[in-house]
Amino acid sequence: MKDADCVAFLQWALPQLGLHWPGFRKVRRQVCRRIAARLRALGLADAAAYRGHLQSHSGEWPALAALCTVTISRFYRDREVFDCLGAAVLPALAAAALERGAARLECWSAGCASGEEPYTLAIQWRMALAARFPGLALHVLGTDVDEALLERARAACYRSSSVEALPAAWREQAFERRGRLLCLREAFRAGVELERQDLAARLPQRQFDLTLCRNLAFTYFGAALARRALEHLASRLRPGGALVIGVHENLPSFDSFVPWPDCRAVFRRSTAPS
Numbered sequence: 001m002k003d004a005d006c007v008a009f010l011q012w013a014l015p016q017l018g019l020h021w022p023g024f025r026k027v028r029r030q031v032c033r034r035i036a037a038r039l040r041a042l043g044l045a046d047a048a049a050y051r052g053h054l055q056s057h058s059g060e061w062p063a064l065a066a067l068c069t070v071t072i073s074r075f076y077r078d079r080e081v082f083d084c085l086g087a088a089v090l091p092a093l094a095a096a097a098l099e100r101g102a103a104r105l106e107c108w109s110a111g112c113a114s115g116e117e118p119y120t121l122a123i124q125w126r127m128a129l130a131a132r133f134p135g136l137a138l139h140v141l142g143t144d145v146d147e148a149l150l151e152r153a154r155a156a157c158y159r160s161s162s163v164e165a166l167p168a169a170w171r172e173q174a175f176e177r178r179g180r181l182l183c184l185r186e187a188f189r190a191g192v193e194l195e196r197q198d199l200a201a202r203l204p205q206r207q208f209d210l211t212l213c214r215n216l217a218f219t220y221f222g223a224a225l226a227r228r229a230l231e232h233l234a235s236r237l238r239p240g241g242a243l244v245i246g247v248h249e250n251l252p253s254f255d256s257f258v259p260w261p262d263c264r265a266v267f268r269r270s271t272a273p274s
């Protein structure tokens, strides 16, 4: 499929899925390849034929939605964000949790891809923070809409390019080599729970101290869906808790949030959500 045809198709289809074309512009190749494969599977000649197919088969829309996810991730993505989490945000949240008598610091990685983000937090906690907060365990819920990615997260084996941004000492302790892959040792997986969940549809039941929603709702969702996602995220975040978004993203509203001082892309939940 020609790039221009794919772009025109995406500009037509994405808003109907509540998604935002400009977020896909730079990463469209991945999505266009999947759509081309779908056309072949359906025996359709081109994007125009797929458009007609969607108009007469409403059941195809969920299949298209599944093709329109961008799955790129890596460990310790955006180093300065994790540096700040380790230096300021996690210690503050941990101290507050201990003060209210909690035994667990609850974190949520919404759109966790193949586990890179929740496992980064687990490694960071164990390597840099756990000893300072005895009696407090870190628990991370990783959710994603894509079950195949979650299966990869459960296997927890990665190419070395995925883990190269981690500090070398952490990498060496946290992973063991199996052939060409680096697999996360069991001790670093404890405390990470993985669950299929569509951020636009369903919410975890518990309250979180720290939520990461990076490179998902505030890049790929349309305005209405992004605002709803923010309301969802805020409703599951304790007052005083922290929300982390992608470094190239903006919050659609600041109603319940104030920027965390000196930490890029981190916000503190200030008041109860409206």
Ligand SMILES: C[S@@+](CC[C@H](N)C(=O)[O-])C[C@H]1O[C@@H](n2cnc3c(N)ncnc32)[C@H](O)[C@@H]1O
Pocket: 069, 070, 071, 072, 073, 074, 077, 110, 111, 112, 113, 114, 116, 117, 143, 144, 145, 146, 149, 197, 198, 199, 200, 213, 214, 215, 216
């Ligand atoms: C670009 S990746 C970002 C991964 C990670 N947060 C990071 O920043 O490295 C976006 C992830 O969001 C997931 N995703 C897309 N739509 C979703 C939805 N509605 N609910 C939950 N996850 C979704 C995708 O499957 C993908 O794994």
